[in-house]
Amino acid sequence: SLVSSLRYGVFLVARLEDVELRPLGVKDVRVKMLAAPINPSDINMIQGTYAILPDLPAVGGNEGVAQVVEVGHQVKSLKIGDWVIQRDPGLGTWRTEAVLAEDHVISLLNDIPLLSAATVGVNPCTALRMLSDFEDLQPGDSVIQNAANSGVGQAVIQIAAAKGINTINVVRDRPEFPHLSDRLKGIGATYVIKEEALRRPDIEDLFKTCPKPKLALNGVGGKSATELLRHLQTGGSMVTYGGMSKQPVTIPVSALIFKDVKVRGFWITQWKKDHSHDARAFRSMVDELCSLIRQGKLTAPACTEVGLQDYRKALDTAMQPFTSAKQILIM
Template structure:
């Protein structure tokens, strides 16, 4: 009887948890809080097929969009059962007979969202992957396809910026914010970077300035009349980048020059953006939105590849570093989720796969 109970218990553990040496992934079968619905399980690999690419995943970050997708609060939601994660880097193990753009050993990143990157191995279609150079540092490669691309497009697609111009952005310590200020600095564009006040504020200010930030101010300071003194040193911003919404976005909007543009790409405050009528009438400001997933749908893979090439050049030149990252083994995903959802996040959690 004891032996039978032991056997039944072993079978249950084998069915509920991952098996050593088997492909594993963080799987969810319903929407909810990630720490409750995600489970580390064995995942099956489909047949390679003619256009398939077998990839060994190396590292994948935890982004806010990943959390929102699992919660069911994102514009694109996968079918169940689903594997979490939209970004990461992997290495090609094997290719199908019709695959021409990749070969074993190549490093690849997702060409689009929704692939489910929080897994040790996967078989993806060739057109869902993008080859990157082998000399890109692992953390830069793992965090390349979302935030740096978002930053690059927002700095390129909405207004014509030239050296000496300025922009203002909130959530400047986020992955996208850090990419924005570095790419802007590489182009000679001045940045005003707005962050939340916090106990280690000076440490954050020092880090952002080391990346190329010209000015770092708190949300509270942005609301004060003294902010206008900034514009005696640099011109008023032509572009505002908003990832927060609410009052913070409204205050940035007041700083824009005549016919300036504000681009909203996130809503971390979960508050609507209030637009002063005077800004519309007397300053003729433009309000736009941006979503990287939609940009990828509207543009071909060649244009995406061109952008990745430019970003990789910046990385090689030391002009675009990855955000501060904390590498966490896949088995410790619960601690990584907790850290990524804590207030005042200082490091991006990256799952080592």
């Protein structure tokens, strides 16, 4: 059957097309997409600047929630009506329907908000892994991060707060700083500070009450990353997951030799690939996140819902700098 799909190619950047669904195999499910976000990495894929690029033309989107509408004869873990999210990126979520291998999706209970389900698979997963896999963080420890208002940043704040970990959240100065600070504190941020404040000597006062961070999370690069490093505990780690400033990460040699800081990177796509034969790893991560969502401790970022037909407007908005609300395509 023909389904409406938002494809992109070399000549025409993106257009809505009808594409033929592949026949349902015995271990496949047919799903109806419910909601799929437009993430910055999706834009980079379309622009050809991302680290992995699909063969073109390709269906855009790497995240979203779908509902099972048909199951192959040998499918065991899923039934009609189940909500599912995909385990692996690159399957294309900006479409009305898809046929997917049972192994490539996992089910979610549909007792969480649709927008939370649609956005749980990338940013909250990134945040949880970075908080779990690099330093052994205990309640009372602290984490410093820049880009604190990003999707990952907000998930870090909420997951850390749920674990009793302090967050020192660095944001660029802006006219509505007091409003932003209140909003981030409302979701669990311990401190919200402007980048300039981080450079001032009186920032040391903060560390009279809050332990120096064991972990720094960097989504910006450039000077912002170097500033995070300056406040890290001896032996601590800085993990880079993004480079919004388009500047490299610059590290004083003395920080490496004498402070033993560890400079690492994290990419959820690689993590998923590395764990593609370990279904339980992804399942247990998603279960932990859904449990936080259910308890009200992890909320979806501010979203604007846009019908799939209005994809041009959604893509245009998503490409603006300083976009504050995530664009979510609703099918």
